Amino acid sequence: MDSWLVNGVAGDTIKLDDRGFSYGDGLFETIAVRNGACRFLDNHLQRLEEGCSRLRIPFREHGMLRTEVTQLAAAVANGAAKLIVTRGRGPRGYRLPDVCMPTRIVGVQETQPVACPAAGVALRYCETPITRNPALAGLKTLNRLEQVLARAEWSDTDIAEGLMLNDRQEVVCGTMTNVFFVRDGMLYTPQLSESGVNGIMRQQVLAVAGEKGIDVREVAVSKSELSQADEIFLTNALIGLWPVSQLDCQSFGRGPTSAAICAGLAARGVTECAAL
């Protein structure tokens, strides 16, 4: 990040006894900045608020976060903003501190939007499993070692993303993306009741599908079901939507459903998708 605010003060460090560092006891959001504005900021703040509630982090400064990230983003043409909320500082030990003063962090970074690869991207399956834990499912917590280990499995730059499976051999998500597939005109995406992140762009895809009368089912997804898909695509807040052209050794084409979703996302401000 090019600039950071920690509890409203410019700085690029955090205390070593912050539980965000000690235990990963916190949450984060990664937000696309386009023309100086945070895209889908309300949705990001809402997910963060829900996460704080589920982790019992008594954070009440969502309004401050909104103000701060909006101000920082205004100085950036295009890039990424990051929000982090931790449970704050505390003595050694997992027990929640008697007095909990959450830490609020905002950062922004100027970067060019990733060009949407119209020809589609290639994927692989990761061997690192994603664990099932309903208490953390859907949240974007600071505990991300599984994603780090999965992403470390390949260095081939032709592979854009890796899909992660749980111990039941269900496909849950990419290391940094949600996954969708189309079969016979129906849109499917893995359910997130036990693992995975409730992605902001995933929410937008579901909303667009609703608008356009495309039926969506959130289901358990096997590798074999995915291999029979007519279309596959990935989403996240920064990339928008990436069509998938290859998964392991199998090729996939683009199709009408992902084209319709793309058009809907573009209409909602995901301009990267307009090129598809």
Next chain:
Amino acid sequence: MDSWLVNGVAGDTIKLDDRGFSYGDGLFETIAVRNGACRFLDNHLQRLEEGCSRLRIPFREHGMLRTEVTQLAAAVANGAAKLIVTRGRGPRGYRLPDVCMPTRIVGVQETQPVACPAAGVALRYCETPITRNPALAGLKTLNRLEQVLARAEWSDTDIAEGLMLNDRQEVVCGTMTNVFFVRDGMLYTPQLSESGVNGIMRQQVLAVAGEKGIDVREVAVSKSELSQADEIFLTNALIGLWPVSQLDCQSFGRGPTSAAICAGLAARGVTECAAL
């Protein structure tokens, strides 16, 4: 912690783009300091080295860590030392940095050793599950949200610890301890192939049992097996060994096997156990 060294320099902060903070991408050790010396330091350093290897953190400064923590601990009569190694700073994204410069942190804190409760401690079962992931099993990583949520389940100070179960309803560990039980003179402890921390005091218990000819089995443990135990005890590096007097509504007594293990630990320098 009363004093910290970050990469050998006194300080109490870490950079916001350190992956230890961003993703919990690192490991830690908590070490008992007794009379100015780090107890079982070799074992802690060995576990840390194994963890770095398994997480592919190219850390080679174990000798520096040893020197630094030994120097800091010498200024403290009794207390706790903490070692932290992270993958270091990196740009946004899970992908491992092209150049990886791990961060090395040492802290010490003066505290009185916890008096070993001769009458035993009371336990509960936690509802927060511990997930199964062989890639992280045994390691003390900075991803500790499951333990935080489990420890947050109770505030009754009469309850010393909570036991965590995996999704197969196997008892794996306490939030901050390893667990052992005795049945018909045989010592049992949960296997750690899928979850849990390979505790340093657990290693010592296994070594003492070997010396004393006590048979030990590392097994899958159910609640019903634990309820039939003759003796139960907990261990960690700071507490040594705690006999368990109560688990949920059931009472447990002390017995000859835990007494023998205690004596063996005391002989190895775990002086807290000498009082038992």
